[in-house]
């Protein structure tokens with residue numbers, strides 16, 4: 001199923017340029033892919049959250065809404081990344097993992113400040129990618145580019161997310177924790193961001 005969806009999205013990608021943002025978001029292939037990501041990310045992070053798209057025509061974005069257990073990914077953001085040859089789907093996976101990481105921060109005890117929460121979510125995204133074998137170490141440019149070229153795909157200003165080198169360092173740190181179970185990686189990751197930034 002995963003391979004079929006990935007193949008379908010690859011075939012789908014060249015047609016994207018002619019489609020509007022909302023047409024991309026509501027396309028059956030995209031909807032199937034989002035459902036698949038939701039199931040995988042819920043299982044991985046041990047959270048129950050609805051993943052849906054929204055109209056981000058006023059600025060590309062993806063957001064986690066802990067109070068509602070909801071992740072919203074912008075239709076413009078999706079289209080933008082899917083048009084990027086060779087890295088679209090992987091970039092979106094990383095962004096979604098960052099957002100689900102914020103919900104995991106609600107689940108596991110921590111005293112992370114807002115700035116640290118962003119870097120910690122980057123670390124959890126790296127952990128997710130590494131734990132699932134979604135990219136190899138040399139493939140981190142995919143996520144880094146996806147994250148840094150947009151800068152602020154999350155709520156708040158860019159400065160809240162840390163600098164690009166800080167974000168990359170956290171991503172790599174998370175990737176290196178892939179051998180640990182989630183709860184331990186979460187705790188070690190918390191110490192990492194608090195002690196290094």
Ligand SMILES: [Zn+2]
Pocket residue numbers: 098099102117118121154155
């Ligand atoms: Zn964030």
